[in-house]
Amino acid sequence: MMSSIVPVFRFAHTGYLLxxxxxxxxxxxxxxxxxxxxxxxxxxxxA
Structure with a gap:
């Protein structure tokens, strides 16, 4: 379960940072x- 959450969280975090x-x-x-x-x-x- 955690392994499927981590990439999503990381992606959201990078998007937020950007x-x-x-x-x-x-x-x-x-x-x-x-x-x-x-x-x-x-x-x-x-002027």
């Missing part, structure tokens, strides 16, 4: 992009 990794990477890119835009606006208020 999802979190891609989500965090997108979030990080969004944050850095917004920060650079924000700092650019601070440095150049006329």
């Amino acid at each position: 999802r979190t990794y891609t989500f965090n990477r997108t979030l990080y890119r969004m944050i850095t992009c917004n920060l650079s835009l924000y700092h650019g606006a601070l440095r150049n208020p006329s």
